[in-house]
Amino acid sequence: MTTTSYPDSPWDLPLAKFCHKLPKIELHAHLTGSISRQTLHEIWKQKKERDPAFEMVDPLLEIPVGKVDYDLETFFPLFTRYIYNLCNDLLSVHYSTHQVLTSFESSGTCYLELRTTPRAFPATGMTAEEYVSAVLDAIDEYSRRPETKMVTRLILSVDRRDTLEKAMATVQLAVKLRERGVVGVDLCGDPMKGDISLLHPAFTLAKSSRLGITLHFAEIPYPPTPTELQTLLSFQPDRLGHVIHVSEAIKDEIARRGLALELCLSCNIQAKMMAEVGGFGDHHFGEWYKGRETRKCGLVICTDDVGVFCSDLANEYYLVAMHFGLTKKELWELSRNAVKAIFAGEEVKRRLEEQLMEFARLE
Numbered sequence: 247m248t249t250t251s252y253p254d255s256p257w258d259l260p261l262a263k264f265c266h267k268l269p270k271i272e273l274h275a276h277l278t279g280s281i282s283r284q285t286l287h288e289i290w291k292q293k294k295e296r297d298p299a300f301e302m303v304d305p306l307l308e309i310p311v312g313k314v315d316y317d318l319e320t321f322f323p324l325f326t327r328y329i330y331n332l333c334n335d336l337l338s339v340h341y342s343t344h345q346v347l348t349s350f351e352s353s354g355t356c357y358l359e360l361r362t363t364p365r366a367f368p369a370t371g372m373t374a375e376e377y378v379s380a381v382l383d384a385i386d387e388y389s390r391r392p393e394t395k396m397v398t399r400l401i402l403s404v405d406r407r408d409t410l411e412k413a414m415a416t417v418q419l420a421v422k423l424r425e426r427g428v429v430g431v432d433l434c435g436d437p438m439k440g441d442i443s444l445l446h447p448a449f450t451l452a453k454s455s456r457l458g459i460t461l462h463f464a465e466i467p468y469p470p471t472p473t474e475l476q477t478l479l480s481f482q483p484d485r486l487g488h489v490i491h492v493s494e495a496i497k498d499e500i501a502r503r504g505l506a507l508e509l510c511l512s513c514n515i516q517a518k519m520m521a522e523v524g525g526f527g528d529h530h531f532g533e534w535y536k537g538r539e540t541r542k543c544g545l546v547i548c549t550d551d552v553g554v555f556c557s558d559l560a561n562e563y564y565l566v567a568m569h570f571g572l573t574k575k576e577l578w579e580l581s582r583n584a585v586k587a588i589f590a591g592e593e594v595k596r597r598l599e600e601q602l603m604e605f606a607r608l609e
């Protein structure tokens with residue numbers, strides 16, 4: 247059935263179509279984790295054609311279609327042992343970024359803050375700055391196409407295992423590339439590794455440079471240092487990702503600061519990150535949404551790693567409606583509220599707000 251068989255008003259569309267059509271804001275998407283298996287396969291095929299001796303296993307065998315049950319033990323090595331070795335040159339970085347942007351836009355994303363960890367590839371001689379530059383070139387090229395409507399900005403990620411020197415270099419790179427669309431910094435990586443307190447000066451620099459700060463927060467019940475959450479809050483973040491294993495006192499503190507939360511349902515459920523492995527209805531989105539008048543935080547629905555967990559942003563909104571009973575109007579409000587949490591400036595916010603108001607008037 248084609249969309250033309252439905253009435254023009256989005257409010258009359260079946261829920262799944264409505265979720266697709268709704269202009270949505272994506273604020274937590276890791277570039278490499280958002281590359282689809284098909285795109286990885288195409289990159290692999292091109293490499294194999296150029297060099298028959300190329301030895302890597304086909305991505306469709308390494309990451310079989312339909313497999314989404316990666317947990318924290320199996321998830322991180324997928325990048326370090328496999329995808330980073332495949333996407334390690336200008337061509338593959340440019341192509342994969344283009345494909346990721348295309349799929350976000352086709353799931354109805356109107357504003358995307360993509361994030362990636364600057365890294366050098368000794369095997370091909372590409373430096374960390376060249377890597378980020380290649381990503382920005384691909385974003386530029388995509389954004390300039392007349393048919394592109396989605397606005398894209400970039401966040402640079404510090405990995406929890408980075409040295410302070412590397413973390414400082416990432417923040418300095420973010421400052422240097424601000425004019426090209428870098429809006430903030432993130433702290434990510436395997437939550438079971440690293441002493442993040444060593445990275446404090448890097449986030450102090452990010453704050454004083456007026457970059458947005460978002461941090462992966464409370465992904466596991468017992469982080470490597472017991473005071474990790476207090477330390478992370480001392481980095482003065484604007485937004486927090488995941489926010490799973492938090493005490494009532496920390497929840498109150500998050501609300502007191504009015505931080506925005508980037509919540510990634512499919513990732514948390516598939517990777518079994520919740521204390522009690524339950525269904526979607528047990529996700530903490532429900533608690534924050536129900537208590538939104540008491541604990542006033544921006545709640546932003548995000549995908550995290552759509553290439554691995556295979557649920558796009560439209561489907562994440564659909565899951566929210568199905569499992570927490572949100573109406574179409576409430577889904578629209580969720581997206582509209584997410585605009586307040588973006589790191590881009592007032593002009594972009596104003597345009598997104600207009601776009602959402604325009605969508606609402608179509609009734």
Ligand SMILES: CNc1ncnc2c1ncn2[C@@H]1O[C@H](COP(=O)(O)O)[C@@H](O)[C@H]1O
Nearest residue numbers: 276277278279325361362363403434435462
């Ligand atoms: C459970 N969710 C998560 N928690 C923590 N870190 C995550 C993550 N999902 C992805 N990453 C981080 O993002 C990198 C891949 O994208 P980029 O190479 O940066 O584009 C991963 O290697 C990991 O460090």
